[in-house]
Every structure is written in structure tokens, then in C-alpha cells.
Amino acid sequence: MPDSNDRKRDVGAQIRTDIITGKLEPGTKLREVALAERYEVSRIPIREALRALEADGLVESRKYSGSVVAPSPVEDAEDLFEIRIVLESATAKRAARRVAERTAGQDPDPRWAEIREEIDAILDAGDAVIEAERYEDLAVLNMRFHFAVAELSGSLSFISLLRQISGKIEWLYSLNLMRRGPQAWPEHREIIAAIDAGQDALAAEVMARHVRRSRDSYFSTMSERPGTT
Amino acid sequence: MPDSNDRKRDVGAQIRTDIITGKLEPGTKLREVALAERYEVSRIPIREALRALEADGLVESRKYSGSVVAPSPVEDAEDLFEIRIVLESATAKRAARRVAERTAGQDPDPRWAEIREEIDAILDAGDAVIEAERYEDLAVLNMRFHFAVAELSGSLSFISLLRQISGKIEWLYSLNLMRRGPQAWPEHREIIAAIDAGQDALAAEVMARHVRRSRDSYFSTMSERPGTT
DNA sequence: GATTACAGTTTTGTATACAAATTACCTCTC
DNA sequence: GAGAGGTAATTTGTATACAAAACTGTAATC
CATH class of the missing domain: 1.20.120.530 (GntR ligand-binding domain-like)
Incomplete structure (x- = not known):
């Protein structure tokens, strides 16, 4: 059972698998504060993770409008x-x-x-x-x-x-x-x-x-x- | 002549053109604080810009080791x-x-x-x-x-x-x-x-x-x- | 009753402050 | 003199706090 430090290790990978395994469905709004407390880190690592996922095409973002899980591949x-x-x-x-x-x-x-x-x-x-x-x-x-x-x-x-x-x-x-x-x-x-x-x-x-x-x-x-x- | 607000508009594009036009040569260390005061913004936008440029292959980053201008294309x-x-x-x-x-x-x-x-x-x-x-x-x-x-x-x-x-x-x-x-x-x-x-x-x-x-x-x-x- | 304007709330963008890791340099030893 | 170890300085990573923009709901007016 992973403790909070394990979770903190790489939030991006966590969100990534949550998307790929379907825990987070396409269209789901990814609010930074919600993710931050869920993974027990600050918003900054969340932001960076979201940007990385955006580059991978798993997440879509618009300025001042947040990120959502990308449409199904x-x-x-x-x-x-x-x-x-x-x-x-x-x-x-x-x-x-x-x-x-x-x-x-x-x-x-x-x-x-x-x-x-x-x-x-x-x-x-x-x-x-x-x-x-x-x-x-x-x-x-x-x-x-x-x-x-x-x-x-x-x-x-x-x-x-x-x-x-x-x-x-x-x-x-x-x-x-x-x-x-x-x-x-x-x-x-x-x-x-x-x-x-x-x-x-x-x-x-x-x-x-x-x-x-x-x-x-x-x-x-x-x-x-x-x-x- | 652009004032500070214009510069703030999109720092990523600025750094990008500085790389492409050769003002920043390959191998140059891109220190966040230096860029931050050069473009008169905080480190956060600089970080995001560097990540974007990394995705474009114009910059290379290693954890705790900073970013450098990528090798010449x-x-x-x-x-x-x-x-x-x-x-x-x-x-x-x-x-x-x-x-x-x-x-x-x-x-x-x-x-x-x-x-x-x-x-x-x-x-x-x-x-x-x-x-x-x-x-x-x-x-x-x-x-x-x-x-x-x-x-x-x-x-x-x-x-x-x-x-x-x-x-x-x-x-x-x-x-x-x-x-x-x-x-x-x-x-x-x-x-x-x-x-x-x-x-x-x-x-x-x-x-x-x-x-x-x-x-x-x-x-x-x-x-x-x-x-x- | 529908639409528009406005305010309140929510959410992202940015700045400042602090922690952690790395790098460089200096000293001490062999 | 060369190398290993350790400490200090530099630099990135993260957290907290504040500002700006977008969305939502309500109310007022046509």
C-alpha cells in the first residue's frame, strides 16, 4: 500500500494510468486543486504533469479554461x-x-x-x-x-x-x-x-x-x- | 518599441525566436532566474515556456540540472x-x-x-x-x-x-x-x-x-x- | 417570457518564499 | 602533486499566496 511519498513520486504517471485505464473518462474536467489534494501535492507539479500529458495527447487545455481528458483515441x-x-x-x-x-x-x-x-x-x-x-x-x-x-x-x-x-x-x-x-x-x-x-x-x-x-x-x-x- | 507588457505576452515565443535566430547558441545554459529578469516575468512562466520548448525539441532539460539550448538541428x-x-x-x-x-x-x-x-x-x-x-x-x-x-x-x-x-x-x-x-x-x-x-x-x-x-x-x-x- | 447585464463564485495564471538536489570549489590526505 | 571527501554556493523543484480571467446564476428590463 503506497504512502503519500510514493504518490508524490510521479503524479504524471498516476494521472496517466488513471486516464488509460478509464478511471478518468474523456471529457472529465481536471481541476488543478482537486487533483492537488487527491495526490497530496501542490498545484505546481499538477500543472507540469498536465502540460506533459497535453503533449502526449491525453489531455487538452485552453487558457483560463482548464484541462479536460482528451477524447477517446x-x-x-x-x-x-x-x-x-x-x-x-x-x-x-x-x-x-x-x-x-x-x-x-x-x-x-x-x-x-x-x-x-x-x-x-x-x-x-x-x-x-x-x-x-x-x-x-x-x-x-x-x-x-x-x-x-x-x-x-x-x-x-x-x-x-x-x-x-x-x-x-x-x-x-x-x-x-x-x-x-x-x-x-x-x-x-x-x-x-x-x-x-x-x-x-x-x-x-x-x-x-x-x-x-x-x-x-x-x-x-x-x-x-x-x-x- | 515593446514595453514590458508586450514582452510578458508570450515569453515562449521570444525565447523561441532567440534560439532560432541564433541569439542563444546551442549548449547555452538557460537559467530560470536569468531569463525571468531578462523578460521581466516570474520564474513560473519561464518554466512553462521551457517545457513547451523542450517538447518542440529546441531545449533539453534534466531534473535538477536545468535546461540548455538543444544541439543545432x-x-x-x-x-x-x-x-x-x-x-x-x-x-x-x-x-x-x-x-x-x-x-x-x-x-x-x-x-x-x-x-x-x-x-x-x-x-x-x-x-x-x-x-x-x-x-x-x-x-x-x-x-x-x-x-x-x-x-x-x-x-x-x-x-x-x-x-x-x-x-x-x-x-x-x-x-x-x-x-x-x-x-x-x-x-x-x-x-x-x-x-x-x-x-x-x-x-x-x-x-x-x-x-x-x-x-x-x-x-x-x-x-x-x-x-x- | 425571453434576453441581457451584472455580480458572485470558481478556476486558472503569476508572483514570492522556501526546500531539496546538484555542482563547484576548497581543503586535507596520501 | 593528484585524488577523495566535505562543505558552501548555485540552481531547480515545490508550496503558499495573490491577481486575473472565465463561468454561473440571478435579477431587471424589454
Whole structure:
């Protein structure tokens, strides 16, 4: 049971999960004083947290009019997946291209091996989780995998854009209780194989297909359980 | 001559232009108290402004360690142009697709006509500016054109991502004194023509080529005047 | 009865004051 | 002389207090 100091640690993360898990519904007014006493901090940290959440697209603010929980991300689902397709295809392509550069000795980044190992660890962890049928842990591993690939691309700009939409993506997945994890996992190995082979066009194509399948899976499960807005 | 109240109006914009124009060089420590007395406000608005600039990638902050002006965007130039290519191709494609939807009567968005007219106005204004050889005004018109196309796509998510990188893009252009404006302008009409014709693949292709040319122009002028980092 | 004007309340924006963490520098020791 | 430790000064993080703007409800007038 967390005491007040634990709560104080990162209020932003608290509000964030409260939004993503649905405790705070879209449209809810987020009054600073109310949040301040709820999380037992002053208004200043609340303000900063709200601004950060606004940057993540989970909260909307207008001057002198306060902040409200942003509309449900299901409205933007189509856009979010398309953004993922174009951005992550690009990162996969660049990651694969770097493999060729590295074998040619033109890319001395020491972090590459580190990230590459982390990816193997993530993939193995995912297999283990699937083996144990504890699918609920897959969402976070999935997210980590995609970010790790982005890191292989070596482009901080791409990573920061992906981080930008990751909040809404998480929210989306959380609402829909995505259960595609197990089927998606082999595709991850396929993506890494293309990257390792240095085949940039293939890597982009495989990644695009992977995200498209994720999108289709989302919309088909969404049509089974409609109107969660 | 602005008095203290004008300065107080939006400190963030002030700091932003000071960074973009080079008055504040990369790596400069941005001490809150110093900025506060310089712009004659308290530390709180400064803090909020710094957070906003951090989201734009113009400033970097670490806890208890303050904020510094971000590294020069020339490091990220390649990435930024590639991001523009993938994102703006997508927005152009979607804008063109909406034309077909609209003729089929499936898209009743009333703002479309408004934005479409604004684009014509921007294009005409650009022609006039070129006629008068006042090229320095083209940068802002160029930016407005690209955002207007993004608006035609109807996707707020894409727009917000483009806005996200627009700070660094502006910075980049400002550093390089891009002089490509006149040559780029006919290409803008080409893009709009493809969109108006509802040819989504063509619109994406033309937009991609346009941004690629912009990139090539940037790097060629950059090699003439190197080491402005 | 509807609408507009006004005042009271609520809520955010900003300033000042204090606490916590980091950085830098100085001293002491090996 | 170089390095480790500690203390002081600097700087950010947070709390409290006050000012400004927006919203709400009421009353008065057309």
C-alpha cells in the first residue's frame, strides 16, 4: 500500500494510468486543486504533469479554461495506425541500412550491440510469456520491442515522434484489450531477421505488414465489442 | 518599441525566436532566474515556456540540472527531411483520397472549402512575393502551405506530429538561409493539382519528390557554407 | 417570457518564499 | 602533486499566496 511519498513520486504517471485505464473518462474536467489534494501535492507539479500529458495527447487545455481528458483515441485509431506504418517502416529500413554500414565499418556506434542484445532478450521473454499463457504481459514487451527497433535506426527524431504517439497507442490497446500478442510475436522475429540481413526494403515491407495486421486485428475485435467510446 | 507588457505576452515565443535566430547558441545554459529578469516575468512562466520548448525539441532539460539550448538541428537534418517525406506524403495522399470521397458525397466537412481557398490565397501570395523578389517572405508562406495541405488530410494526429517537428525545421531553414523558395513554388501548384484530381498515389509521389528536392537543395547550399554548427 | 447585464463564485495564471538536489570549489590526505 | 571527501554556493523543484480571467446564476428590463 503506497504512502503519500510514493504518490508524490510521479503524479504524471498516476494521472496517466488513471486516464488509460478509464478511471478518468474523456471529457472529465481536471481541476488543478482537486487533483492537488487527491495526490497530496501542490498545484505546481499538477500543472507540469498536465502540460506533459497535453503533449502526449491525453489531455487538452485552453487558457483560463482548464484541462479536460482528451477524447477517446478510438476516433484517431485509423490515423494512429497509419502513422505507425509510415514511421516504423522508415525506422526498420534505416536499421537495416545501418547493418550494411556497420559491416563496411562506417558505423562505430557502441550502443548497437547493446540494443541488439536487448531485443533478443525481449523476444525470448515474449516467447516465455506466451508459453506460460500470461498474455497480459505481452503489451509492455511489444511496446519495448518496437521502441528498440526504433533505437536501432539511430534516429532520435524518429524515436521522439514515436514516443509522442505512444501514449494514445497505449490507451487504444488498453481500451480494446488487444489479444493479438501471440500471433504477432513470430512477425517480430521476421522483422529482426530482415534487419540483420541488411535488407532495408524488405525490413520496411515486413514492418508495414506487421503494423497493418495489428490494425486489422484491432478493428475486427473492435467491431465485436462496439461503442466503447 | 515593446514595453514590458508586450514582452510578458508570450515569453515562449521570444525565447523561441532567440534560439532560432541564433541569439542563444546551442549548449547555452538557460537559467530560470536569468531569463525571468531578462523578460521581466516570474520564474513560473519561464518554466512553462521551457517545457513547451523542450517538447518542440529546441531545449533539453534534466531534473535538477536545468535546461540548455538543444544541439543545432543540422545534426538531425537528414532525419527531419525523411520524417517530412513520410509524413507529408501520407497527408497528401489522404487529402487526395478525400477529394474522391467528397464527390461521392461521403465527406461533409464544411472546413474543406475554407482551407482549399486559403491554399489558393497562399499560392497567389507566394507568386506575388516572387514577382516582387521579396524572397524573405517565402519561408512563412511555405510553412503555411504545407500545414494547409496537412489540414486537408483531415487528420489531427498527422498535423500535431508535423507541428512537433516544425520548430526544428524552422530553425534549420533559418540557419541555412534557404533560398529555394522561387523554384519550389510551381511544385506546390503541382501538388495541389494532384490532390484536386483525387489521384492519391500521384499526390504522395509529387509531395515526396518536392520534399526530396528541398532536402537536396538544403545539403548543396550547406556544403557551400559549411561548419555553421 | 425571453434576453441581457451584472455580480458572485470558481478556476486558472503569476508572483514570492522556501526546500531539496546538484555542482563547484576548497581543503586535507596520501 | 593528484585524488577523495566535505562543505558552501548555485540552481531547480515545490508550496503558499495573490491577481486575473472565465463561468454561473440571478435579477431587471424589454
